[in-house]
Amino acid sequence: MSFKAKRKRPAGLSLAAVGGLLYLHIPLALIVLYAFTTEDKSFQFPPPGYTAKWFSVAWFDRPDIWPPLYLSLKVAAIATFIALILGTLAGAALSRARFFGRETISLLFVLPIALPGIITGISLRSAFDIMGIDFSIWTIVLGHATFCIVVVYNNAIARFRRLSGNLIEASMDLGANGFQTFRHVILPQIGTALLAGGMLAFALSFDEVIVTTFTAGQQSTLPIWMLSELIRPRQRPVTNVVAVFVIIVTLLPILIAYYLTREGEHIGGASK
Amino acid sequence: MPPAVRFVNVSRRFGSVVAVDRVTLDIGEGEFFAMLGPSGSGKTTCLRLVAGFEQPDEGHIEIFGETAEGVPPYKRNVNTVFQDYALFPHMTVGENVAYGLMIKGMPRAEREAKAKDALAMVKLAGFESRRPAQLSGGQRQRVALARALVNGPKVLLLDEPLGALDLKLREQMQEELKALQKKIGITFIFVTHDQGEALSMADRVAIFNEGKIVQVGSPSDIYEKPKSRFVADFVGSSNVLSPQFCAKHGAPACWTSLRPEKIRIFSPNETVPPDHAHSDGTIKMISYQGAVTRFNVDCGGMRITAEMPADGANFKEGETVRLIWPKAAMVTMEGES
Amino acid sequence: MNQAVLIEAREGVLGRISDAFLARPKLLTLLLLLPPLLWIGVVYIGSLFALLLQSFYSLDDYSGLIIHEFTLATYLELLQEANLQIILRTVIMAALVTLACAVIAFPIAYYAARYARGWMKALFYLAVMMPLWSSYLVKIYAWKLILAKEGIVTWFASALNLSWLLNGILSIPVIGGPSLSFSYIGTFLVFVYVWLPYMILPTQAALERVPVNFLEASADLGATPRQTFWTVIFPLALPGIIAGSIFTFSLTLGDYIVPTIVGNSRLFIGMAVYTLQGTSGNIPLAAAFTVVPMAIMGVYLWMAKRMGAFDVL
Numbered sequence: 001m002s003f004k005a006k007r008k009r010p011a012g013l014s015l016a017a018v019g020g021l022l023y024l025h026i027p028l029a030l031i032v033l034y035a036f037t038t039e040d041k042s043f044q045f046p047p048p049g050y051t052a053k054w055f056s057v058a059w060f061d062r063p064d065i066w067p068p069l070y071l072s073l074k075v076a077a078i079a080t081f082i083a084l085i086l087g088t089l090a091g092a093a094l095s096r097a098r099f100f101g102r103e104t105i106s107l108l109f110v111l112p113i114a115l116p117g118i119i120t121g122i123s124l125r126s127a128f129d130i131m132g133i134d135f136s137i138w139t140i141v142l143g144h145a146t147f148c149i150v151v152v153y154n155n156a157i158a159r160f161r162r163l164s165g166n167l168i169e170a171s172m173d174l175g176a177n178g179f180q181t182f183r184h185v186i187l188p189q190i191g192t193a194l195l196a197g198g199m200l201a202f203a204l205s206f207d208e209v210i211v212t213t214f215t216a217g218q219q220s221t222l223p224i225w226m227l228s229e230l231i232r233p234r235q236r237p238v239t240n241v242v243a244v245f246v247i248i249v250t251l252l253p254i255l256i257a258y259y260l261t262r263e264g265e266h267i268g269g270a271s272k
Numbered sequence: 273m274p275p276a277v278r279f280v281n282v283s284r285r286f287g288s289v290v291a292v293d294r295v296t297l298d299i300g301e302g303e304f305f306a307m308l309g310p311s312g313s314g315k316t317t318c319l320r321l322v323a324g325f326e327q328p329d330e331g332h333i334e335i336f337g338e339t340a341e342g343v344p345p346y347k348r349n350v351n352t353v354f355q356d357y358a359l360f361p362h363m364t365v366g367e368n369v370a371y372g373l374m375i376k377g378m379p380r381a382e383r384e385a386k387a388k389d390a391l392a393m394v395k396l397a398g399f400e401s402r403r404p405a406q407l408s409g410g411q412r413q414r415v416a417l418a419r420a421l422v423n424g425p426k427v428l429l430l431d432e433p434l435g436a437l438d439l440k441l442r443e444q445m446q447e448e449l450k451a452l453q454k455k456i457g458i459t460f461i462f463v464t465h466d467q468g469e470a471l472s473m474a475d476r477v478a479i480f481n482e483g484k485i486v487q488v489g490s491p492s493d494i495y496e497k498p499k500s501r502f503v504a505d506f507v508g509s510s511n512v513l514s515p516q517f518c519a520k521h522g523a524p525a526c527w528t529s530l531r532p533e534k535i536r537i538f539s540p541n542e543t544v545p546p547d548h549a550h551s552d553g554t555i556k557m558i559s560y561q562g563a564v565t566r567f568n569v570d571c572g573g574m575r576i577t578a579e580m581p582a583d584g585a586n587f588k589e590g591e592t593v594r595l596i597w598p599k600a601a602m603v604t605m606e607g608e609s
Numbered sequence: 610m611n612q613a614v615l616i617e618a619r620e621g622v623l624g625r626i627s628d629a630f631l632a633r634p635k636l637l638t639l640l641l642l643l644p645p646l647l648w649i650g651v652v653y654i655g656s657l658f659a660l661l662l663q664s665f666y667s668l669d670d671y672s673g674l675i676i677h678e679f680t681l682a683t684y685l686e687l688l689q690e691a692n693l694q695i696i697l698r699t700v701i702m703a704a705l706v707t708l709a710c711a712v713i714a715f716p717i718a719y720y721a722a723r724y725a726r727g728w729m730k731a732l733f734y735l736a737v738m739m740p741l742w743s744s745y746l747v748k749i750y751a752w753k754l755i756l757a758k759e760g761i762v763t764w765f766a767s768a769l770n771l772s773w774l775l776n777g778i779l780s781i782p783v784i785g786g787p788s789l790s791f792s793y794i795g796t797f798l799v800f801v802y803v804w805l806p807y808m809i810l811p812t813q814a815a816l817e818r819v820p821v822n823f824l825e826a827s828a829d830l831g832a833t834p835r836q837t838f839w840t841v842i843f844p845l846a847l848p849g850i851i852a853g854s855i856f857t858f859s860l861t862l863g864d865y866i867v868p869t870i871v872g873n874s875r876l877f878i879g880m881a882v883y884t885l886q887g888t889s890g891n892i893p894l895a896a897a898f899t900v901v902p903m904a905i906m907g908v909y910l911w912m913a914k915r916m917g918a919f920d921v922l
Contacts, residue, residue, distance in 0.1 A: 017720035020713055021733075024740040024805065027751035030761065034754055044759040090645035097638040105642070108649055115903075116863030118879050119660070120653070122886060122899045127659035129675065129892050146653050149645060166358035169325055172345045173352045174372035174423065178627035184371070188362045207744045209866065213883065223746050230750055230870050243747045250744045258738070327632075344631045 028247065035240035054237040062238060068225040075137065075221060076205040079144035080152075083201045086145075087152025088194060095160035112147045120146065121214030128215075135217025143211040148201035155197030155261065159190045196260040199253035207250045222246065274337035276301045276427055276459040277322055282331030284317055291317040293483035294331070299461060299476075301336075304453050306470035307463045309480030310506070315463045318480070319429050322461065323352050336426060346375075351420035352429040356436070357412045359404040365391070365415050366400030372423040390422035391415070393452070410441050421456070430462035434469060446473050467507045471495060479503055495531075499606045504529040511535075511576050513602070521549040523602045532579035534601035537567055537587060538594045550596045551576065555589050569595060664896035668889075675892060683893045687901070692881075696901055699878040702793070703861035706800040707808075707854045713801065714808035714853065715846075721809075722816035741806040749870050752799045756789035756871060763788075786873050796872040800861055807860070808853035815849025816842070851913050858909060862902035878902060 035054060037047035058065060094106055112120060124143050133139065163186070171181040209223035216224060222242070229239045275298040284292040292314045299305045307315035320326040321333060324345030333340040335350065351372070359368050366387050367374075373383035384400075391397055394414040404412060413433060420428055433449075434442045450473050453460045464470055470477050471491040478488045479502075487499045498504035501512050511530040519525040544550045553571035565585065567578045578595055587593055630637040666675055667682045686692065721733040740748065755761050766775040779785045779792065786792025819842060827837040865879025876884075878898055885895035 013716055013720050013724075016716035020717040020805075021736050023802070024736070027748060027755060027802070028740065028743060030754055031747060031751045046761075046764060086645035086648055089641045093638050093641035093645075097635070099635070099638065105646065108654070109645075112649070112653055116859055118863040118865060118882060119657075119899055119903060122882055122892075122895055123653075123656035123660040125886050126663040126892055126896055127656035130659050130662065130677070142652055146649065149648065153645070164356070164358065166354050166356060167360060169345070170352070170354055170358035170360075171371070172325075172631075173323060173350075174419070175346045175375045176371075177344070177346050177624050178630055179623045180375055184375075185360060207746065209746050210864075214886065223744075226746050226750070227866065227870075230746075230753065239750070243744070243750055246744045246747055251739070258735075342632075344628050346627075 031240055031243050031247070035237055035244050037237055037240075039237075054235070054241050057235065058238045058241040062235075065222075065225065065238075065242060068220040068222045071137070071140075071219060072206055072222040075140050075144055076202045078137075078141050079148045079205045080198050080201045082141070082145040083148030083152045084194060084198050087149045087197060087201075088156045088190070090149070090153045091156025091160050095157045095163075096165070109150055109153050113150045117208075117210030118214075121211040124211070125214045135215070135219065137219070139215045139217070140212055140219070140221070143215040144205040144208060147208075147211070148205055151201045151204060152194070152197035155193045155200070155257075156190065158261075159193035163189050192260045196257035199257040199260075203250040203253040203257075207246065273301060274334065275299055276303065276336060277461065278332075278334040279318070279321075280332040280334075282318075282321065282328045282333060284314075284321065284326055285329050290483050292321070292328075295483075295485055297478060297485060297488070299459060301459055302457055304450065304460045304473060304475045305462070306474035306477045307461065307480060308465070308467055308470040308477050308507075310465060312482075313480035314483040315478075315480040316431060319352075319431055319461065319463045322427065323350055323429050324348050349423075349425050350427045350429060351423055351425040352431065353413070353416045353420050353433050355431045355433070357404075357416040359412055359415055359419075361404055363404075364400065365396070365402050365404065365407070368404065368415060369400075369419045369422055371419065376423075386422055387418075390418040393421070394418045395448075409436050410445065413437070413445070417452075425458065427459045427461060430460065432464055433462060434464075434466075442469075449473060471507070479506065481506075497603050498529050501527060501529070501605060504603075504605065509577070512605075513576075514574070517574050518602065521551065521602075522599055523549070524604055526604045529603045529605055530576075530597065530601055532566065532577045533564070535576065535578035535595050535597040537569075537578050537580060537585045538596060540592050540594045542594050542596065544594075544596055547599050548596050549599050549602070550594055552592065552594050555587055555591050555593055558587075558589055567593075569593060571595065660896050660899060663892050664900050666893040666896075668891045668893055673890060675890070683897045686894055687897055692898075695876045695878060695881050695898075698875065699862055699902075700905070702797065702800070702877070703858045705797060706804065706861045707857045709797070709801045710805055710808040710857045711812075711850050711854065714805055714812055715850070718809050718812035718816055718846075718849075722813045722819075737806050737809050745803070746866070748803055749799055749867055752795075752802060753790050753871055756795045756798070758788035758790070760790075790871050791873050793873060796868050799867050799871045800857075800864070803867065804857040804860055807856035808850070811852035811856075812846060812849040815846045815852075819845045848916060851916055855906075855910065855913055859902070859906045862905060863899075 034047065036050045036052060037044075038049035038051050039047060090109060094102065094109070120143060124139070127133075128135070128139060167185055167189070168181055171185045172178075176184060207223060209221075209227060212221050212224060213227070220228070223246075226239060226242060226246070229242075233239060277297070277299040279295050279297040282292055282295045283290065291312075295314070295318060297318075307318060309315045317326060321328055322335070322340070324340070324343060324347075328341050331341075335348065340348065359365075360371065363371070366384065369387040369390050370378075370383040373386060378386075388397070388400065391399055391414075394417050396411060396414050396418065399407075399411070399415070404415070407415065413436075417433075430449075434445055437445060446469060449460070462473070471494070474491060476488065476490055477494050478485050479494065480486070481502050487494060487503050489497075494503065494507055498507065498510065504510035504512060509532060511532060513521075513523075513528040513530055515525040515527060518528045540552055551571040551574075553569040553574075553576070555567055556570050556575070557568040559566040559568070560582070563582060564579050565582050567580070567585070567587065569576050569578060576595060663675075664683060665679050665681070666677055667680050668674075669676050687696070717737070721730065721737075725733045757763075763772075763775065766772050775789075778794065779788065784793040784797075786795070789795040789798070823841055823845075824837055827841050828834075832840065863879050865877060865883045868875075868877045868880055869883075878901060882895045882898050885891040885898065
């Protein structure tokens with residue numbers, strides 16, 4: 001490897017790098033492929049034939065898919081809603097104010113994502129047992145909202161930190177009270193960050209399986225449905241169809257969120 | 273007629289730091305008033321006290337006779353031009369300027385018309401639909417000015433408004449601001465650390481140091497008759513003569529300020545005109561400044577700086593010379609600081 | 610138009626509230642912070658305490674109910690041979706996965722840090738992040754497809770006439786199995802796949818911070834590229850690798866889905882926790898099991914902090 005010509009890419013390294021990246025992406029491509037196979041009892045490769053019938057089967061002939069789908073959507077929506085409010089409040093409070101214990105509280109808002117899901121899951125389960133709470137949609141929401149808050153908080157506080165304090169003073173100088181300032185100046189500035197945070201939270205909640213298995217009891221969200229299908233498969237290509245659907249539903253919001261938070265860097269500042 | 277702004281024994285502390293220390297001040301209506309001082313001297317805090325972003329810990333503030341402390345900024349008929357302009361990036365220039373009017377509830381057509389007029393007044397006619405990000409520093413400053421003035425405030429506050437501009441632009445804006453103030457006729461209060469700016473624009477100047485006002489007066493008062501060593505040093509540069517030195521040279525035995533440009537250099541045997549004082553010494557250092565040349569002369573242990581136009585004196589380092597200055601140029605100061 | 614200097618703005622409830630907050634900004638901060646803090650405090654921290662508490666309870670063998678009394682019996686249960694094996698198995702897997710991730714991630718991170726510029730850099734970032742963001746479960750499922758006996762790997766092997774190699778690997782005792790998707794090797798491969806982006810990103814960040822003139826200085830002082838790599842680049846990249854290893858290690862310790870779907874049904878810590886709290890309702894033992902990875906990670910994090918890994922995150 002020559003270090004002098006730093007722009008020249010060593011062939012071996014390039015190969016390793018590209019190889020690694022392909023390794024990351026091929027599995028997803030295969031999922032899509034297998035959604036079209038005619039063989040439904042095994043994962044035979046190459047697929048013996050191709051058909052699109054599984055898409056209609058999934059839609060019409062598998063009533064067991066719909067309830068988990070609805071539950072996932074409901075939980076994601078509620079959890080995202082709660083997270084948007086609480087995450088934004090936390091982001092606003094912690095971005096500027098200096099007070100005793102601020103560092104510790106900031107750490108608290110990282111913990112739900114920093115610690116593995118199983119810890120969150122079993123902790124909640126322990127609490128439900130001690131407090132005698134039964135499983136319901138709300139126990140699931142409780143778990144999801146917690147890490148969704150962290151996601152929204154991260155986006156919100158990053159944007160709040162970039163908000164120039166002068167803008168708020170300028171608005172008040174021109175006659176706007178706190179609420180008017182929030183509506184006309186603060187909200188437009190943080191809007192895209194909140195949107196991005198919300199989308200990330202939704203995607204995360206929709207896909208979440210570890211914490212959910214501990215907090216759902218007998219209920220099934222879509223990932224839980226998939227998990228049981230993986231362990232005891234019925235029509236494998238149908239599982240693939242659902243998997244393709246999940247890929248789209250989780251990937252799209254995340255890409256949009258990424259795009260939104262990148263764009264923000266170009267919004268012109270008022271300062272020199 | 274009550275003064276535009278009145279401070280009575282106002283103090284403001286941040287923790288253990290006293291930012292503003294028992295300041296008493298009257299600013300008249302229609303004045304172009306400058307608050308001058310080094311960083312941390314309290315001048316910006318005083319401005320913010322007028323705007324309402326800070327509240328005094330002690331003392332009393334009046335704006336046109338009405339009590340101001342406790343009143344939030346959005347209830348004061350006072351507007352500010354911020355140091356970094358603070359233009360709202362998500363609004364157009366027109367919307368920025370009309371913001372205050374929009375908050376007051378003025379209908380759209382009316383406020384758009386007023387915004388247009390305000391922009392024309394700061395020579396930015398036609399810029400309504402641009403965005404702040406597309407403007408240069410000088411243009412943004414004008415927008416900030418228009419945005420403040422369109423609300424018809426009784427007092428306009430400017431926080432180091434010209435700091436970010438380059439020299440040429442700064443000089444141009446100084447003239448324009450002065451003309452604008454004369455035309456509109458309201459009180460302008462502006463904060464700066466640049467003494468040249470304060471002297472050229474203001475009707476009166478207050479000099480701040482460590483939270484206190486050390487001198488208030490017209491620019492020429494401040495410059496010609498500094499009351500303390502601090503003022504003498506901060507506004508222009510000055511020689512500070514000890515009481516003993518002054519006693520030997522026909523002035524009262526006090527700390528005295530003597531401006532370098534009042535001193536002229538001659539060869540050692542030059543006759544001293546009446547009402548002039550003189551001192552002989554050796555040139556220790558010569559510094560060429562372009563328009564002027566500075567001579568640092570050792571007069572029996574006392575270092576005196578004399579400033580002469582560039583072609584006015586042809587002396588070299590180490591030469592013995594005679595410094596001559598009018599006795600009236602020696603200004604007695606009241607104290608060290 | 611004679612306007613008063615102090616405007617009497619439209620006084621409403623909102624106006625008065627706004628005034629109050631302006632006078633007492635700390636109050637505003639408190640009010641903003643209280644709801645989210647309460648949630649995280651009560652729901653999250655509270656349940657962590659519940660977990661700890663549960664680990665000191667025990668399960669009554671006869672009634673199947675949890676006895677809510679303080680005891681160390683549950684922790685003692687952990688020391689039984691079967692449970693110790695579970696813990697050991699998980700820790701060894703975590704260590705191996707971490708090692709493999711570090712080795713595979715390094716070339717990718719190195720390439721991205723040193724050679725990718727402009728749009729390529731963004732492309733790399735997206736390319737690494739996308740699998741990270743795509744559904745966790747779907748990724749694991751994808752690997753089940755790949756590793757299945759009739760799946761693509763077998764087909765690939767036979768196409769290249771390497772079936773003998775594949776069968777040989779599968780017949781290795783302990784880590785082999787009837788097919789890749791029912792063996793430790795399979796579990797290992799999937800873990801590496803799923804956690805790889807977590808290792809790439811901090812390593813890349815650390816490598817990007819190595820100033821180019823370090824390398825030039827090293828070459829200038831006579832070091833060969835290999836020497837420069839081991840004495841300059843690698844030590845500077847190490848904090849990033851360690852930061853990434855925190856993720857891979859901790860995530861492997863706690864995971865139960867991967868071994869369930871791709872594995873030989875021997876238990877890992879995560880699976881043990883899951884099954885224990887499920888039908889048998891043995892939450893105390895499940896809690897005790899969970900404390901183990903928490904304790905391990907605590908020590909690991911402390912060591913990582915000493916080695917400067919936190920500066921990279």
